[in-house]
Amino acid sequence: MIGIGVDYYPEHWDRELWEEDARLMKESGVNVVRMAEFAWCRMEPEEGRFDFGWLDDAIDLFQRNGIQVVLGVPTMTPPAWLTQRYPDVLPDLPGQASSRPGVRGHRCYNSPSMRRFTRIITERMAMRYGKHPAVIGWQTDNEFMLHMCRCRHCKNGFVEWLRNEYGTLERLNREWGTVVWSGEFSDWEQIGLHETPERYMNPSLLLDYRRFQSESVVNFQRVQVEEIRKHSEGQWITHNTWTAPLPLDLAALYGELDFASIDYYPASSADKAVSNPYSGALLLDLIRGIKGKNFWVMEQYGGPPGSWMPTWPSPYPGFIRAFAWQSISRGADGVLFFRWRSGVAGAEQFWHGLIDHGNVPGRRLAEFRRFAEEAGALSERLYGSRVENEAAILYDFDSHTALQLQPQVDGFDYYEHMKAVHRSFQKLGIGVDVLHTPDQIASRYKLLVIPSLFVIGEHTAAKIRSFVEQGGTVVATPRTGVKRTNNQCHMLQLPGPLADCFGVRVSEYDPIGPGVHAIQDESGNLYSCGLWNDLLETTSAEPIARHAESFYKGTPAVTRNRLGSGQAYYVGTFPEEAYLRSLFGMIAGETGIEARTDLPEGVHLSRRKRGTESVLFVLNLSREPNAVQLERPMKSLLTGTIAAPNLELEPYGVEILEIDS
Known part of the structure; x- marks a missing residue:
């Protein structure tokens, strides 16, 4: 089944809203929700005191409505009691606000305290929900990124990493070329990052430090993976990376996970209307390539982002539906929209969801509903089919x-x-x-x-x-x-x-x-x-x-x-x-690769195959109407009619065609 859903935060809303939200989600075509990736303080309000009752109730509510659940491990946002009692949790990132509590991402991957409490919260969640029939999978943390942390745990870990990598200082000095600028090390303790601008530092050291920190992310994630695998049955594990490739080894990050996932926010501004669909196509192809298999979108554009930046323009009619189909056309087996409703509190108040603050369903939800209806009808045909290229x-x-x-x-x-x-x-x-x-x-x-x-x-x-x-x-x-x-x-x-x-x-x-x-x-x-x-x-x-x-x-x-x-x-x-x-x-x-030279600007082609069955996606990801010449008449899987060889597409128009075997 193609996952069609939303990101939902029950901890943000009065319980009176939950029932109506679940009902409207089901009516709109939602079959899966992601929850809990930022809710550590509600699950463990004090050290060692756990409260999962509210989450039990939310999961049970969605189960009653026939909606499956993906749970996020909430380690991107350590609670205040943790950072207060165990300050080694916080990364040492000079000049970066993200090293402060109350933001997010404020955790050092090499902190012993962070790893200890990560294991505890993951174990408690996995023991409770690892066999829950409504929970189909897990998301580790949230949007991992590289921290160039300079704390003592990172320094000590880096030195140990270098000892394992090079064995001796003599070899390290040779491999790094430290003789330049009289930089040879005579003691392992001399190695570390300093306040010197990186452009003046040894590039071999800097590349190795990024490799080390990338491995640190993988090792930190492994704590979560171990606990989930130990206590769960039949549930998958993924992680949601984001935007263009970060200085993070994604192949290593996803090595122990079941499939890759991405957070996808195509730009809705007019000045990027031409270039952005192509950039998005690369991003989706890159995510599919990590594991060489289908992926999920854990956060798909559901409304204009904003908050710590000026709010993006409102999406052009058809934009939300077309870009969701772009994700599926390039290998997504699940598409979850961020978010169900725009938040009324916190730093992401103006990162809009499918429904605005006024809580009145509007154009964006209607467009989602259309996509959900189409994807649901084609789910059996598309799920598990693959993108195969030459x-x-x-x-x-x-x-x-x-x-x-x-x-x-x-x-x-x-x-x-x-x-x-x-x-x-x-x-x-x-x-x-x-x-x-x-x-x-x-x-x-x-x-x-x-x-x-x-x-x-x-x-x-x-x-x-x-x-x-x-x-x-x-x-x-x-x-x-x-x-x-x-x-x-x-x-x-x-x-x-x-x-x-x-x-x-x-x-x-x-x-x-x-x-x-x-x-x-x-x-x-x-x-x-x-x-x-x-x-x-x-x-x-x-x-x-x-x-x-x-x-x-x-x-x-x-x-x-x-x-x-x-x-x-x-x-x-x-x-x-x-x-x-x-x-x-x-x-x-x-x-002998099939190519064509007549595609209009903004029109994208992609194929998914399963056995002898092939499906051709023709997407007009532009604000102008376009026409595409087909090799022959083809059956539309959206309408059941035969599409003429001269296929006309409205702005952000979508056509999905059956290719004869």
């Missing part, structure tokens, strides 16, 4: 983090570059998987893009090389192969350990930043490029585009190399999107 992009946590630590040129951002690559595929109607580890590179893919794979070890290089030799096509972009896994530079001409794979050497590079240059392809077409230009020397590759200006005019800018049964393209600049679409379209033709 193209992939490799996202790399180490490269993303290292490029944040050492920005290479004014205007460059790793994730924004990923967006440009992904958006080019979407505009060609090509579905893309986002991989998180090199071990996910598989022969089923015909095309793999490795955008700015800045940090690369031999294992990753071997996986990419083997993929090409066995018939795959790979595309790389500038700043690939620069660093070793210890964040020191390779003493190799770029692209470093992949130079032979691509058949090129970077003889020199020109960080042009916001300046605009041009490249010219073999047909004489000119395309703009910017940020960075690699000057390439071919060893076995052939040029397919050249720089069209500056002192290196005529130098190869884009090359193609044949290796084994496959080929490797090196794009030695950051070209405009039109060139990327041209390049990927050409490669699609070579590799």
